[in-house]
Amino acid sequence: MKKIFILTGEPSGDKLASEIISEITKKKTDLEFLSVGGTNLEKLGIKTIFDQKEITYIAFTDIILNFFKIKRKIKETVNEVLKFKPDILFSVDSPDFTLRVAKLVKEKNSKIKTIHFIAPKVWAWREGRVKKMKKFLDHILLLFKFEKEYFDKENLTNTFVGHPLLDKNINEKVQIDQFLDKKNIISIFPGSRVSEIKHHIPILINFIKKMNIKDPNYNFIFHATDKNKELISNYFIKEQIKNLEIINDDKIKTAVLKKSIFAIVKSGTVSLEVCKMNVPSIIIYKMNFINFYLAKFLLNIKFANMINIINNREVIPELIQSECNADEIFKSVYYFLKKPNLIAKQKQEIKKTLETLSSPSSSSEEAANIILSYIF
Secondary structure, three states, rough: EEEEEEEEOHHHHHHHHHHHHHHHHHHOOOOEEEEEEOHHHOOOOEEEOOHHHHHHHHHHHHHHHHHHHHHHHHHHHHHHHHHHHOEEEEEEOOOHHHOOOOOOOOHHHHHHHHHHEEOOOOOOOOHHHHHHHHHOOOOEEEEOHHHHHHHHOOOOOOOEEOOOHHHHOOOOOOOOHHHHHHOEEEEOOOOOHHHHHHHHHHHHHHHHHHHHHHOOOOOOOEEOOOOOOHHHHHHHHOOOOOOOEEHHHOHHHHHHHHEEEEEEEOOOOHHHHHHHOOOEEEEEEEHHHHHHHHHHOOOOOOOOOOOHHHOOOOOOOOEEEEHOHHHHHHHHHHHHHHHHHHHHHHHHHHHHHHOOOOOOOOOOHHHHHHHHOOOO
């Protein structure tokens, strides 16, 4: 029986991996799996060798502070992979963890095929990593077509599979009349991490107050996760803002976003979801002083948002760090709402850009086919 070890480092990678493995098992059932995974892989009946939370570190400072713990987990994972003797080591995202494991596994057992999904952003920083990756990766799967040139240049086998966020068309009808109240909806995505919420929520509260003074005919809906809904709610306890709601149900969030006339979105993958729903937006992001200057020093890109990066210009306005304040957000949002021609132009440019990010079938099916090609 052929074996696949699935290696993830955080919940988003676990979700992506589970979708790909679901496609694989539709095509081939006689496979054995083991993983470093989370709840989504566990739902497929795939055992994880330890709780994924033990290696989920996001920010630069988190990685530095937990360096020795991560190093121990890398060694433990390598030993478990070698013990399992898989035909394929399939790693997903979280390169600081997954690619270090893949490198050590390949050095100790070159027969294990190594496939990685979601290429590190070598176009943003440390392009030289590709030379190192080609020594231990057999195949790398790409989200964006423009990434190919970076890996082709070093002869690292790669395939564009498309972005998973663009795979699904959601047509479920969900009742959201309680949020409409004859007012236009502005969706707000403050972020999922505690640090993002702490930085963004006070600013967003002041923005809403300014909007209500200027024009009270909007409902502001905050999109939260199960874990951070209470934290976000705590910020609003003392505030007397009636046209504000917090939602955490995914189906309701999707329905609300579809009905929104505008969105304020923290920089990240969620902005693509907003774009997919054809909702005009602006991007915000604020972080602590150390992380901001580390990012500024290390990154060689002009923009934070992927739509802007692809177009090499600001299709979606970005308010980052010092510009991420209540006054600037208010000015940008109110200006857009009064300029329907600007909204129409943004939607048109986004639609054109998204067409370049879609795969022929779906990203999970394309990835599954690549993985299976190494087994048959």
